[in-house]
Amino acid sequence: MGTRERRAREFQQREEQMLDLATDLLLEQGRDAITMERLAEKSEYAKGTLYKHFSCREDLLCALTTRRMAEISMLLQRARQYPGGSRARLLATLIAYEYYAHSHPEEFRLLIALVSGPLSDRASPEHWHKLEQAQEQLFQVLRELFGEAREAGDLPELPMDPDPLSFGLWSLVFGSYVLGNADPALCRRAGIASLESQLHGMMHVVLDGAGWHPLSHECDYAAVIEDIHAFVRTQLPETAQPEAP
Amino acid sequence: MGTRERRAREFQQREEQMLDLATDLLLEQGRDAITMERLAEKSEYAKGTLYKHFSCREDLLCALTTRRMAEISMLLQRARQYPGGSRARLLATLIAYEYYAHSHPEEFRLLIALVSGPLSDRASPEHWHKLEQAQEQLFQVLRELFGEAREAGDLPELPMDPDPLSFGLWSLVFGSYVLGNADPALCRRAGIASLESQLHGMMHVVLDGAGWHPLSHECDYAAVIEDIHAFVRTQLPETAQPEAP
DNA sequence: TCATTTTATGACGCAACGTCACAGTCTAGG
């Protein structure tokens, strides 16, 4: 008899619902509104039931973060399809990331606060593991782009291993958002008009430094970026709207 | 008569004491122990008195963060004195930063969690302003290094404005620590033995990309870094120990 | 139908936040 399976499936579905509702809560009332109490009320389940799914508040937040990361992963996967050279495709993923940050400001702000925060200590092993997987999947996109670039011969003289370099790129992007978000005034003082243009500039520097061809003086990347924007805008928007499947 | 001034001074001193005690709390019992209740108890003042100094918990944390940043600023200022070329001096500040992160793990972890968190919304304007100043002062170190490099002719063909580039460098370092801290497993999977070597590698890439001479193939930076380590270890340790004046 | 297992509940205890009316202390002018 499939009773157990059915139960497990329903349980999973309910968990997804809970996460949907938590996101609603975030969008309607801000991040402070994501409490076990309010989610219980909103979901019309009792608190005890909530705790069947999430071992503690951080566990819920961990699951929420996993969701956001998965959404971003999907976005990057599609952005990677941009028809262009390997370096242009890398830029496309960056721009898709920016696109997400821009079109989901609340979710993104929460994401960066949570990733930098103390989730790992308190989340349940299960949800934490899923978060790590999601993170790995995101990282995988960069890894693959490096692989493709090497195969295509666009990375003839890599000065360091590709994985640490990927990690560095990601750190740069993520760190910029963290700092830019933490203190917009600092950005202003640093003469940064927009984090996007800032990141594009840094990308040129880093990718040139890594010898990723075509180098910025060999190609009109301003035009490429313009084109990628059009691509992202036209090809990706539906993924950017979080929806249940 | 100077009654007012004396009072104000005593008030300031007490605030410093409170921050000392909050740091003790952090080191003794972890970051969760930094609560208004416990700090009140530890300081032997009532809660109400605490709230004369800090408008809310975040305000206290903001002030704590400012302290840490000021400590780091001092450290970087001194590291900048490293006798070497402009690029070596920049590396020296980076290594001093790493040194701080390494020798004050708890404080540093708290710092990154707080900077990425929601302090700006809730801290009082006064303490927030001080934090911004501390951040600016830190940033200033980078700014000046760029200025010196340009004067020395080590940066002949800067591909972007120095301030955004400084911001980018800082983002890279900070972001690496945030991510490395959030998920050490990811680092392991990315083949990163230590964040330090990782950052040194990235620095070579970025600074080469920015055309900061001598380029990494023009100079034995491994030896330079070794020498800087010795310099930092011998010249800077006392600043690294937080002490009341 | 009913015994058993599984699931849902929400009152409860606890910790921490931030407030405020009051009590205590200090100052300055007489």
Add this chain to the structure above:
DNA sequence: CCTAGACTGTGACGTTGCGTCATAAAATGA
């Protein structure tokens, strides 16, 4: 030296949110 008034310190209080657990309800299947 005294006292009115200003300033400072206090901690009980109300509130919110976390996480638990004994108990009630529902589902299962024999």
